[in-house]
Amino acid sequence: MIKRKIQQELAKLAQEYKVVTITGPRQSGKTTLARMQFPDYNYVNLEEPETRQLAERDAKEFLKRYSTPIIIDEIQRLPMLLSYIQVECDKSSAKGQYILTGSHQPALKAEVAQSLAGRTAILQLLPLSIEELTEAGIQLDRDEYLFKGFMPQLYEENIDITRFYRNYYMTYVERDARQLVNIRNFSSFEIFIKLLAGRVGQLVNLNSLAGDVGVSSSTLGEWLSILEASYIVFRLLPYFENFGKRLIKTPKLYFTEVGLAAYLLDLENPGMVTRDPLMGNLFENMVIVEALKARYNAGKDAGLYFFRDSNGLEIDLLQSANRKLYPMEIKAARTYNSDFAVNIRKFEKLNDKTAGGSVIYSGDNVQKIGDIQLLNFMDTAGIVH
Known part of the structure; x- marks a missing residue:
């Protein structure tokens, strides 16, 4: 099991806050991180229908049955539970009693800000970093990194890379899209996300993409928000300062997992990455995400x-x-x-x-x-x- 750099920050925050919330892409290792750091904590997963139904039906009974200290997985599945956690937190001064994990960043952040303000710290866990892999004795070539990506499961199990990303896309990307908004035309949505992969490292121009996809730019804006909420893509903002010149104010777009971008570009092996005209864009994507991981792992904002x-x-x-x-x-x-x-x-x-x-x-x-x-x-x- 590969040790995560953010583990030290997690341990520190659990000593300072009553609740620590770990967010990040699906399959990035949130559950593994929490259970590795807190092996003696109780554990419950809200993806399990029976468990979620109990929490929905009787939140107080749920929190009594699953006593603290506890790890509650996939908290975004039942955000109303956060209000009950707030009440329980206020009964005790004990730190690190609740470790919550979840994806869907904007929705979860809004619920956490409303119910757990001042009671929780938030950590963002992205997939494995090159630094983490190197310390674990794993070192690949540039194009192997770009093709394989950094999902923990790919390094811990013998899985076909293309098959993994195909299933990841179908299981998580499409499912999250269905949960967050009613997308009726998934063929257009798939065209959109593949076009985004072809524009990695470029300025976001939804008006241009609207003509290629065949839907309005406002709809594409909504779809892009879904992809950001699911940690599939992120926008790198331009730096503003009065340098005495006219500045470009449109953000650039990158994928949180470069391996998924390579899959969406139909790259089937590292050799194809080497020859692809977008190899430089994928490389830029990888380096920028590595810098982002280093910032998050140290408990800092993106910056x-x-x-x-x-x-x-x-x-x-x-x-x-x-x-x-x-x-x-x-x-x-x-x-x-x-x-x-x-x-x-x-x-x-x-x-x-x-x-x-x-x-x-x-x-x-x-x-x-x-x-x-x-x-x-x-x-x-x-x-x-």
Whole structure:
């Protein structure tokens, strides 16, 4: 079983809060994390119909039968239970009595904010990181990572990768979509999500996509919100500051699991990834999610952006931390080229808050070139502040 970097943060929060809520994509390891950290806690899963029916019918009886300390899995299936948990929390000063897990980020966050304000900490667990895999003695090549992705089950069991993502899509993506909104035309929804995979790392343009899918841009906006709520995709926001230039204000789109994006692009093996024209986009997606994992695993907010202005100056990834800006350029190439750092140099002249920049690429030559760090993509977590 692969140890998770966020485990230390979970242990710390359980000593400070009465409730800790772990959110994240389905199959990202939320249950395993909770049970690994708290092996002596009672455990109950609200996906089980009988258990959920008991909690719906008599919440007080449910909480009496399943006493604290307890892990309650899939809490988004019964958000009304949070109000009863709040009442129980207020009866005791004990910390870490409830460990809750769930997906559907916006809905769950809203319910938690309403019922458990001041009583719970929230952790976001994404799939395995390269750092976690490396520490577990697992190391793959760039294109193997892009094809296989980072779902824990793929590394703990002998499962066909394409079959796994096919079933993941059918079992979870479609099911979550049905639960969150009434999608009548699933063929159009499938076209939409595949088109999104083909636009990884690009600016979100729903008006353009509407013509390709054959539905309105407002409907696509609703579908995109569903995919975000299920942790399938996320939007990387542009960084705004008065640099004296017109800035691009449209977000970029990435997949939380790059392996799912590769599957949706019909890539059947690492060799196809190597030759695919979107390989650079997939690589950028992977590096940005690795930075996001490192931030979340440390208990921090995302704090990640990109920068682009109307003159064509673009920074792939911009980290805001400690009142400083850390620009990063992401290149899939295995050989360093001095052109990789050109935009970082230009950005440094625009903003006096800029700290050391980094070029993240696929090569093995790790060094410092002036004030710019040249890093292999497997070291991404090391530059997250």
